[in-house]
Amino acid sequence: MRVQVIDLKRFFTNGVRAVDGLNFSFHEGQVFGFVGPNGAGKTTTMRIMATLDEPTSGDVRIDGVSVVEQPEEARRRVGYVPDTLPAHRDITIHEYLDFFARANEIRGTQRRTVVQSVEDFTGVTPLRGKELVHLSKGMKQRVSLARALLHDPDLLIMDEPAAGLDPNARIELRELIRSLAEAGKSIFISSHILDELSELCDGVVIIEQGRLQRAGHLKEILVREDALRTMRIKPLGDPDQLYRALLEVPYASEHQLLEGEVFCAVPADDKTCSDLLSHLIGQGIAIVEYGQEQADLEDLFMKVTRGKVQ
Amino acid sequence: MSGFLEMVGRLDDRVNPIVVKELRQAMRGRMIPIMLIIYEAVLLLCMSLYLGSEGIAANPRVGLDLLIVFNSIFLFAGIVLVPISMAVRLGFERNQDNTDLLFITTLPSHRIAGGKLLAGMILTVLFLFATLPFMTTTYMLRGVDFKMVFSMVGTSLMMCMVSLQFALFVAVLPVSRAFKTTLGLGTLSILVTIFISTITIMGNMASRGTTILDQLEEAIGFTVIVVFLTVILYQMAVALIKPHSANRAKPLRQWITVMWFFSGAAVVLTGYSNGIQVWTVFSLITLIIALFVAVSEREEWGPRVRRKIPGSPLGRSMVYLFYSGAPNGVLWCLSLLTVTLIIAANVHSKFNNEDLQIFVGFALHAVGYTFAAHILHHTFLAKRVSKNHVWLIALILLAVMVIGGWVLAFLINPNDFTSISRNGIYHLFNPFALPNDTWRFFYLACAAAWVLIMLAMRVRWLIDGRRRFLPLGPMIPPQPEPAPATETEAS
Numbered sequence: 098m099r100v101q102v103i104d105l106k107r108f109f110t111n112g113v114r115a116v117d118g119l120n121f122s123f124h125e126g127q128v129f130g131f132v133g134p135n136g137a138g139k140t141t142t143m144r145i146m147a148t149l150d151e152p153t154s155g156d157v158r159i160d161g162v163s164v165v166e167q168p169e170e171a172r173r174r175v176g177y178v179p180d181t182l183p184a185h186r187d188i189t190i191h192e193y194l195d196f197f198a199r200a201n202e203i204r205g206t207q208r209r210t211v212v213q214s215v216e217d218f219t220g221v222t223p224l225r226g227k228e229l230v231h232l233s234k235g236m237k238q239r240v241s242l243a244r245a246l247l248h249d250p251d252l253l254i255m256d257e258p259a260a261g262l263d264p265n266a267r268i269e270l271r272e273l274i275r276s277l278a279e280a281g282k283s284i285f286i287s288s289h290i291l292d293e294l295s296e297l298c299d300g301v302v303i304i305e306q307g308r309l310q311r312a313g314h315l316k317e318i319l320v321r322e323d324a325l326r327t328m329r330i331k332p333l334g335d336p337d338q339l340y341r342a343l344l345e346v347p348y349a350s351e352h353q354l355l356e357g358e359v360f361c362a363v364p365a366d367d368k369t370c371s372d373l374l375s376h377l378i379g380q381g382i383a384i385v386e387y388g389q390e391q392a393d394l395e396d397l398f399m400k401v402t403r404g405k406v407q
Numbered sequence: 408m409s410g411f412l413e414m415v416g417r418l419d420d421r422v423n424p425i426v427v428k429e430l431r432q433a434m435r436g437r438m439i440p441i442m443l444i445i446y447e448a449v450l451l452l453c454m455s456l457y458l459g460s461e462g463i464a465a466n467p468r469v470g471l472d473l474l475i476v477f478n479s480i481f482l483f484a485g486i487v488l489v490p491i492s493m494a495v496r497l498g499f500e501r502n503q504d505n506t507d508l509l510f511i512t513t514l515p516s517h518r519i520a521g522g523k524l525l526a527g528m529i530l531t532v533l534f535l536f537a538t539l540p541f542m543t544t545t546y547m548l549r550g551v552d553f554k555m556v557f558s559m560v561g562t563s564l565m566m567c568m569v570s571l572q573f574a575l576f577v578a579v580l581p582v583s584r585a586f587k588t589t590l591g592l593g594t595l596s597i598l599v600t601i602f603i604s605t606i607t608i609m610g611n612m613a614s615r616g617t618t619i620l621d622q623l624e625e626a627i628g629f630t631v632i633v634v635f636l637t638v639i640l641y642q643m644a645v646a647l648i649k650p651h652s653a654n655r656a657k658p659l660r661q662w663i664t665v666m667w668f669f670s671g672a673a674v675v676l677t678g679y680s681n682g683i684q685v686w687t688v689f690s691l692i693t694l695i696i697a698l699f700v701a702v703s704e705r706e707e708w709g710p711r712v713r714r715k716i717p718g719s720p721l722g723r724s725m726v727y728l729f730y731s732g733a734p735n736g737v738l739w740c741l742s743l744l745t746v747t748l749i750i751a752a753n754v755h756s757k758f759n760n761e762d763l764q765i766f767v768g769f770a771l772h773a774v775g776y777t778f779a780a781h782i783l784h785h786t787f788l789a790k791r792v793s794k795n796h797v798w799l800i801a802l803i804l805l806a807v808m809v810i811g812g813w814v815l816a817f818l819i820n821p822n823d824f825t826s827i828s829r830n831g832i833y834h835l836f837n838p839f840a841l842p843n844d845t846w847r848f849f850y851l852a853c854a855a856a857w858v859l860i861m862l863a864m865r866v867r868w869l870i871d872g873r874r875r876f877l878p879l880g881p882m883i884p885p886q887p888e889p890a891p892a893t894e895t896e897a898s
Contacts, residue, residue: 111790111793112790149650150650150652151650151651151652151709151710151711152710165710165711165714166710166714166879168711169513172513173513185432185499185500186432186436186496187431187432187433187435187436188428188431188432188435189435192428192431192435195427196424196427196428199420199424199427200424200513200514201513202513204420205416205417205420206416208420228435248513
């Protein structure tokens with residue numbers, strides 16, 4: 098199973114180019130993060146992928162099925178968890194899931210089995226008789242996920258699923274997403290909580306003003322983007338001596354002396370770091386502590402976006 | 408036993424999921440049970456008070472009077488309470504912020520709209536069942552026969568159905584929450600008006616001892632109008648639930664065309680003079696509203712519509728007028744409007760000439776204002792105002808011309824500004840001034856000239872629309888298979 102976003106464009110009549118030529122793809126079992134500033138076009142892209150909106154041009158193919166040409170067929174392969182949570186009155190979790198199972202044409206005993214297994218998987222079984230309006234945000238999120246899983250979709254699109262959840266609920270959601278990915282589902286997830294995304298995702302798509310900024314495997318992008326690495330060195334003796342020694346190293350830059358430690362930026366490859374340490378030891382500098390600070394998703398996001406909105 | 412259970416299970420699978428959900432919610436919620444308890448109490452109270460009143464023994468139609476009271480109470484539940492409760496729930500579910508219920512299921516739009524209507528009608532019948540024991544009691548009293556009871560219940564159910572569908576239609580209108588609240592209050596007042604009108608008409612008929620079944624022509628006409636209104640409101644609700652990109656005008660236009668054709672053929676063939684007038688008025692009102700909607704539709708056909716356009720030129724010509732889209736929608740309205748007026752003018756000799764002139768005048772003004780709004784939007788307002796609001800520009804233009812005429816008349820002739828006969832020139836392009844005999848011909852001539860100018864300005868747009876009506880070409884082939892997880896670079 099492969100999800101392909103092909104030159105996707107969505108222009109609104111007021112001239113806003115919400116999505117402007119997105120191209121990326123990912124496979125089954127992969128969790129892909131979708132990040133961008135507010136108003137970058139994330140929800141519009143996700144709505145198009147979930148067949149809820151139509152692109153101005155371009156296409157999204159889910160296992161070869163076009164969301165433009167065969168939206169009904171594509172909808173069967175997509176589970177969409179919107180950023181709004183279910184809040185219907187006078188309906189219990191079980192009745193709500195039963196309704197969606199019926200709507201997805203799951204019939205007879207199979208419906209009961211499917212609803213039961215989805216309730217078990219998402220952990221809502223103990224509360225199945227409780228009305229939706231009385232649920233906590235985390236539990237509503239679980240119900241929303243359960244609803245999206247009823248028809249066993251290949252692709253799960255989740256728009257800001259962790260927004261407003263407490264730390265426990267976030268951890269539980271993360272575990273659910275991991276187990277879904279292990280079960281072979283493709284998961285496309287948008288979030289502003291970047292540290293969580295970087296723990297969860299195999300890949301990332303970063304957009305701004307509807308345009309693609311970066312897409313691909315997170316580690317590969319970070320290596321590619323992270324041209325300089327910050328080194329932190331703590332000497333045994335006088336830090337000034339270390340500082341002066343580093344000033345003379347031609348490939349080290351951005352020197353800083355902070356609380357007995359010296360920081361500098363060097364080209365981001367292991368050989369250079371190793372050479373630098375050998376050079377310092379050769380100069381007679383005793384080193385007691387050494388560390389490297391690598392860029393993460395948050396640094397990458399800050400680097401490639403300018404926070405522009407349309 | 409197992410065969411029976413299997414059959415029940417199969418039946419359960421076939422039931423519209425919306426109906427199951429609605430009825431579960433209705434039973435689980437407090438509103439319907441409380442309403443039913445109060446309802447029964449009111450019925451009981453009315454019967455006790457009425458039967459306990461003085462002079463009851465001498466009243467030869469005590470049963471009929473009570474039946475009218477019970478039916479009125481039922482009508483209040485069926486025309487006001489049930490539609491409002493169903494519409495409020497649907498309004499919340501249809502909220503644009505809530506992509507939950509009506510958007511992300513694989514349920515087609517017609518099943519959603521149909522399910523809501525059916526669930527509402529089941530609740531209405533529930534109220535009817537609560538009323539039936541009381542209605543049966545009236546049969547044992549004086550002044551009621553079965554025909555009266557059946558005709559009253561049948562007519563009431565039809566009025567409940569159309570009221571419910573009207574409320575459901577309003578609930579799915581894609582407007583803001585604030586506007587929806589205003590609209591809800593307006594709907595409530597319309598439903599109360601329908602309720603009062605219905606009980607008044609039915610009460611008068613019952614008092615005269617007649618039922619709708621005694622007047623077959625009226626009964627057929629009433630049934631046709633109720634069915635037409637219900638189906639058209641249902642089709643409009645379905646169209647509004649469908650995504651904007653869908654071919655949502657098609658079933659609506661097909662239904663209107665079929666109803667227009669068969670009802671027109673029926674009144675023409677039977678030669679029924681009232682029928683042709685009613686048909687003309689209904690057709691004009693429907694088509695003028697459709698014209699305002701059509702001119703606000705999208706200009707380009709999206710991929711979802713284009714992939715359904717037939718490949719052959721003949722096939723395209725046959726379906727062109729029915730597909731969603733502004734140029735073809737306007738052309739469809741113009742075609743039906745023209746044929747309606749030609750039929751009205753020629754087929755029936757008894758048709759009132761003055762009325763016909765007014766009808767023609769209304770149609771000309773509707774065409775003139777919608778075309779003017781379209782040109783104004785296209786030329787100056789395309790970037791500021793959404794295409795969906797061209798109808799609003801047309802209404803604003805109409806309001807400006809109507810109010811402006813009165814203001815001008817007042818400024819120039821403050822002592823006698825109310826007289827249209829004297830100040831007719833100020834009411835040019837005011838369709839509400841058409842009943843004025845003195846100026847009517849002048850108004851019609853000016854409106855016709857206006858329409859011709861507008862058509863001349865938009866004829867290219869209409870022709871281009873037909874030229875652009877083409878099926879979707881082959882999609883861009885997927886990019887060559889890249890390595891896992893893409894290597895797309897930044898723009």
